[in-house]
Amino acid sequence: MSTTATPTAEQAPTPTRIRRPALLAAVCGVIAIAAFLAVAEFGALLLGGAGSPLVAVGSAVIDLAPPAAKDVMVGLFGTGDKIALFVLMAVITAAVSAGAGVLERARPPFGALVLAAGAVLALVAVTTRSGSGTWDGAPTVLGVAAAIVVLRVLLRRLRRWEAAAAVPSASPRPAATERRAFLVWSATAAAAAIVLGGASRAGTAAMQAAAAARRAVRLPRAATTAPAVPSGASLDVDGITPYVTPNTDFYRIDTALRVPSIDPADWTLRIHGAVDREVELTWDELLALPLQEHMATLSCVSNEVGGDLIGNALWLGYPIRELLARAGVQDGADMVLSRSIDGFSAGTPLDVLQDEGTAALLAIGMNGEPLPAEHGFPVRMVVPGLFGYVSATKWVTELEVTRFADAQGYWTPRGWSERGPVKLESRIDTPRGGTSLTAGQQVAVAGVAWQPHTGVKAVQVRFDDGEWQDAELADSVSADTWRQWVLRWTPEAGSHTIRVRAVSADGQVQTSVERQPAPNGATGWHTVQVSAG
Ligand SMILES: Nc1nc2c(c(=O)[nH]1)N[C@H]1C(S)=C(S)[C@@H](COP(=O)(O)O)O[C@H]1N2
Numbered sequence: 113m114s115t116t117a118t119p120t121a122e123q124a125p126t127p128t129r130i131r132r133p134a135l136l137a138a139v140c141g142v143i144a145i146a147a148f149l150a151v152a153e154f155g156a157l158l159l160g161g162a163g164s165p166l167v168a169v170g171s172a173v174i175d176l177a178p179p180a181a182k183d184v185m186v187g188l189f190g191t192g193d194k195i196a197l198f199v200l201m202a203v204i205t206a207a208v209s210a211g212a213g214v215l216e217r218a219r220p221p222f223g224a225l226v227l228a229a230g231a232v233l234a235l236v237a238v239t240t241r242s243g244s245g246t247w248d249g250a251p252t253v254l255g256v257a258a259a260i261v262v263l264r265v266l267l268r269r270l271r272r273w274e275a276a277a278a279v280p281s282a283s284p285r286p287a288a289t290e291r292r293a294f295l296v297w298s299a300t301a302a303a304a305a306i307v308l309g310g311a312s313r314a315g316t317a318a319m320q321a322a323a324a325a326r327r328a329v330r331l332p333r334a335a336t337t338a339p340a341v342p343s344g345a346s347l348d349v350d351g352i353t354p355y356v357t358p359n360t361d362f363y364r365i366d367t368a369l370r371v372p373s374i375d376p377a378d379w380t381l382r383i384h385g386a387v388d389r390e391v392e393l394t395w396d397e398l399l400a401l402p403l404q405e406h407m408a409t410l411s412c413v414s415n416e417v418g419g420d421l422i423g424n425a426l427w428l429g430y431p432i433r434e435l436l437a438r439a440g441v442q443d444g445a446d447m448v449l450s451r452s453i454d455g456f457s458a459g460t461p462l463d464v465l466q467d468e469g470t471a472a473l474l475a476i477g478m479n480g481e482p483l484p485a486e487h488g489f490p491v492r493m494v495v496p497g498l499f500g501y502v503s504a505t506k507w508v509t510e511l512e513v514t515r516f517a518d519a520q521g522y523w524t525p526r527g528w529s530e531r532g533p534v535k536l537e538s539r540i541d542t543p544r545g546g547t548s549l550t551a552g553q554q555v556a557v558a559g560v561a562w563q564p565h566t567g568v569k570a571v572q573v574r575f576d577d578g579e580w581q582d583a584e585l586a587d588s589v590s591a592d593t594w595r596q597w598v599l600r601w602t603p604e605a606g607s608h609t610i611r612v613r614a615v616s617a618d619g620q621v622q623t624s625v626e627r628q629p630a631p632n633g634a635t636g637w638h639t640v641q642v643s644a645g
């Protein structure tokens with residue numbers, strides 16, 4: 113072994129010189145913009161397809177382009193002009209972001225500022241689109257934040273590599289290690305952006321396809337139509353909840369981060385478990401069955417006393433009882449676990465679903481329209497008298513006949529009761545709490561009361577510590593819906609407490625006991641404070 117060797121010189125790696133650091137910085141800029149697009153498209157997907165800066169900027173460019181430019185584009189590319197526009201935009205964006213990368217390496221934070229300036233332009237395009245919503249700017253903001261983080265992280269790796277390559281001894285790690293770290297970070301960021309962006313775009317496309325499929329649906333006529341809503345079901349009182357809730361105002365509760373997109377052509381319902389024969393039903397088969405219209409009030413177990421997680425709609429569907437009969441339910445079963453395409457499930461008592469007198473529907477229509485996407489398109493369940501969490505599975509694809517002892521719905525292991533019959537409740541819609549009334553001037557105290565499937569036969573109102581007074585009750589089409597009520601009242605000067613309670617058709621008086629929604633529904637009297645002067 114030679115003793116004259118100089119170990120330090122041998123161990124020091126030869127500087128791995130970076131030939132084109134500016135080019136690498138440009139690549140970092142392009143990866144950053146890919147991260148921008150990926151995060152923004154993902155955000156747009158979560159917003160239900162709204163707020164995509166890609167789409168908004170494209171549209172803005174089309175709108176703002178002078179006619180001459182349009183003529184040139186159409187002349188050059190014909191009907192491919194839109195695609196050509198996107199390609200052109202992509203080239204320009206890539207060039208600008210490459211420039212931002214180069215600038216950020218040379219003069220931080222000016223590269224990041226270029227990205228931010230681009231995002232501001234995108235934001236203007238997104239927020240000035242007709243019909244844009246409050247949150248539509250969020251994807252762009254999140255996207256540019258991601259882009260700046262990616263750019264700065266990658267350029268830091270690049271600088272460390274440059275430093276290690278230039279002065280090997282000054283670096284704690286050899287240049288080859290820094291080089292590998294830079295490449296791994298860049299490749300990971302690029303791959304993540306491509307995967308997230310691609311999946312998000314595909315998701316948006318699927319959603320738009322489902323929306324188009326929904327628009328193409330023509331609901332069949334019901335074999336059994338619901339009775340017309342009598343005019344007496346709606347009281348003429350300002351501020352009272354309408355008897356039928358318009359779809360756009362109907363409360364929405366679900367665990368879906370993103371509304372499932374289902375093309376009805378691909379939808380099937382599988383009925384299995386403790387049955388004699390499995391049944392599989394397609395959309396076309398469902399539409400060909402004799403459908404039934406039924407109005408029913410749906411409510412959420414999480415509704416607080418006085419809350420608005422409740423709505424009343426005309427549903428169109430097929431009785432679940434008939435489908436269960438077709439499958440042949442076996443002895444010993446007492447529950448149907450319905451599953452949604454997104455993993456939600458509800459455990460509904462079998463006897464309720466089989467009951468001749470309960471219009472438990474596999475519904476496809478809501479107030480004369482196909483179900484809105486967020487209310488379960490193409491198919492959901494509606495079971496009068498049960499809270500939604502144990503019965504109203506949206507985007508339903510599976511009914512498993514089973515037993516409460518063997519299976520649980522989504523919310524049961526999460527602290528909510530296995531069974532969820534709707535409780536007798538009533539609500540004061542008007543006057544609202546805190547209202548200042550005029551003493552001596554008559555006002556309508558009014559609202560709604562419900563115990564779907566049982567029905568409400570009386571509503572009573574109490575002012576301060578006075579006697580309970582019977583309110584006037586509006587009509588309803590059946591015991592499955594809520595009823596409006598009103599009591600005319602002339603307040604004296606001073607502050608007043610108004611309480612309401614309902615009496616069910618079977619004679620139960622709504623309890624005053626105050627309970628929280630968990631584990632099986634809130635109780636108590638809705639109370640509002642008003643003043644008169
Ligand atoms: N797939 C699915 N269906 C679901 C839910 C859900 O989270 N996922 N929530 C249920 C609950 S808790 C309620 S109250 C009703 C609400 O129906 P709506 O959003 O149409 O008002 O849907 C039920 N069906």
Ligand SMILES: [Mo]
Nearest residue numbers: 412413500501
């Ligand atoms: Mo719910």
